[in-house]
Amino acid sequence: MNAPAAFKPVPFRGLITVSIMLATIMQVLDTTIANVALPSMQGSLGAAQDTITWVLTSYIVAAAIATPITGWVADRIGIKRLFLISVAGFTLASMLCGLSQSLMQMVGFRILQGIFGAALVPLSQSVLLSINPKEKHGQAMAMWGAGIMVGPIIGPTLGGWLTDSFNWRWVFFINLPVGILAFAGIFAFMREGPIRDRRFDFFGFAFLSLGIGALQMLLDRGEQLDWFSSPEVLIEAALTAIGFWVFTIHMATSKLTFIDPHIFKDRNFVTGLVFIFIIGIILLATMALLPPMLQNLYGYPVITTGIILAPRGVGTMAAMLLVGRLMGKVDPRLLILVGLSATSWSLYDMTTWAPQMGSVPFMITGVVQGFGLGFVFVPLSTIAFATLPPHWRTDAASLFSLVRNLGSSIGVSLVATLLAQNTQVNHQVLAGHVTPFNPAIPADAAMGNLETLAQINNVITREAAFIAYIDDFKLMMFVTLTTIPLLLLLRYRPQKGPAQHVALD
Numbered sequence: 331m332n333a334p335a336a337f338k339p340v341p342f343r344g345l346i347t348v349s350i351m352l353a354t355i356m357q358v359l360d361t362t363i364a365n366v367a368l369p370s371m372q373g374s375l376g377a378a379q380d381t382i383t384w385v386l387t388s389y390i391v392a393a394a395i396a397t398p399i400t401g402w403v404a405d406r407i408g409i410k411r412l413f414l415i416s417v418a419g420f421t422l423a424s425m426l427c428g429l430s431q432s433l434m435q436m437v438g439f440r441i442l443q444g445i446f447g448a449a450l451v452p453l454s455q456s457v458l459l460s461i462n463p464k465e466k467h468g469q470a471m472a473m474w475g476a477g478i479m480v481g482p483i484i485g486p487t488l489g490g491w492l493t494d495s496f497n498w499r500w501v502f503f504i505n506l507p508v509g510i511l512a513f514a515g516i517f518a519f520m521r522e523g524p525i526r527d528r529r530f531d532f533f534g535f536a537f538l539s540l541g542i543g544a545l546q547m548l549l550d551r552g553e554q555l556d557w558f559s560s561p562e563v564l565i566e567a568a569l570t571a572i573g574f575w576v577f578t579i580h581m582a583t584s585k586l587t588f589i590d591p592h593i594f595k596d597r598n599f600v601t602g603l604v605f606i607f608i609i610g611i612i613l614l615a616t617m618a619l620l621p622p623m624l625q626n627l628y629g630y631p632v633i634t635t636g637i638i639l640a641p642r643g644v645g646t647m648a649a650m651l652l653v654g655r656l657m658g659k660v661d662p663r664l665l666i667l668v669g670l671s672a673t674s675w676s677l678y679d680m681t682t683w684a685p686q687m688g689s690v691p692f693m694i695t696g697v698v699q700g701f702g703l704g705f706v707f708v709p710l711s712t713i714a715f716a717t718l719p720p721h722w723r724t725d726a727a728s729l730f731s732l733v734r735n736l737g738s739s740i741g742v743s744l745v746a747t748l749l750a751q752n753t754q755v756n757h758q759v760l761a762g763h764v765t766p767f768n769p770a771i772p773a774d775a776a777m778g779n780l781e782t783l784a785q786i787n788n789v790i791t792r793e794a795a796f797i798a799y800i801d802d803f804k805l806m807m808f809v810t811l812t813t814i815p816l817l818l819l820l821r822y823r824p825q826k827g828p829a830q831h832v833a834l835d
Contacts, residue, residue, distance in 0.1 A: 342519035349515025358481030363489040367498035392444025401725030409523035419446030421509025428502035452727035468657020487636025541573025549743040602714025610737025642696035649704025662709030669705030677807035756794035
């Protein structure tokens, strides 16, 4: 194996890190911060219940389509220039979102937000790996991971507070000072990276965009349209299959592809993609389930729900601080195993929740789960890139972010669908016990008293939903456990020298 090139110290490394992390957190927050503001937006923009969700869908689809070309654009115009354009465009689009007067304006500006914001996460990961020596990659990924994972957790809480204290427009206006600081820091302290002349693969990008866009629309619209009983969903499923199939064949056979197929020969990176897909499912799916569960079944208001979920972020931050120090001293596969075990235990504990209980179990489980996910994210983000050549880092980071986001979308859609279906099934099973011959049924209900029957139906509906939530937690626990054997595919060996470790292909 060739000796790695000597690392050259980068001036203002700390200030560069702060600047790019401000941009990253700003983008990640916007994936969830607008969710709780949708009801307020609906009335202000005059949107219908089934169209206001376009505010979320437009952003997700645009960001997903634009993410894969980050590496190509960075090579053509330079990482610093792309970073500045992305931060400026995202900040301006955020302001325009806050000033929107109609749903069409909002959707259009959210698309711009998604396009400009798509590059921020992969660029920040690539830059942090580039400006830090290999023995510092663990600490760099700890800081990056903290922003990536804590953002979606605090997003709904921050969005709820801004909406209640001011109005929904401040959900977008808050990006202005953050964006200005990030832009100024990147402009002043970051050096431009190398520029490579790469031809653009229009054919491959078109079909990959078709597959990603159709998949995101399918996941977003499927539950509303009863999935494959809808012609629209069938068309989207067909376009998804065609897009990914043609892109895969093209990438394997063509000489011109904007994603080099040789990148998939790195075992650590491919295994890392599988892991980050699962992490995307667990992180966002859990966060999609808990707020409505706490509000609808336990009666907590929005602000209290955010406070109960906040310890999850504390657990993640604690894990990031600890694992950043352990990287380079402990086998990262062992750290990932500890994280997966803690996450699995937290999901198991969630299956033991009772319909009537205090807020403490939610907080304890949240801390453990946040800690476990943090313990997985940092070593995984480090070992997945350890054996990749530097010129592939931006492309690889784009794929890493894309797969994580796809995992999140699929996970949220899956648990939401199962929740709705299982609630109906459980309701039918429980309602089957409501008969005149059941001694537990009040006498007036047995005689057909509508008020009593309505009360019984409300109790059954609540219990049916609670069981459905427990079933979702159980499914995610099994999904997490099944990923543990994949650790055997990761290759790792300490490099000779003080506190330096690399993963071997």
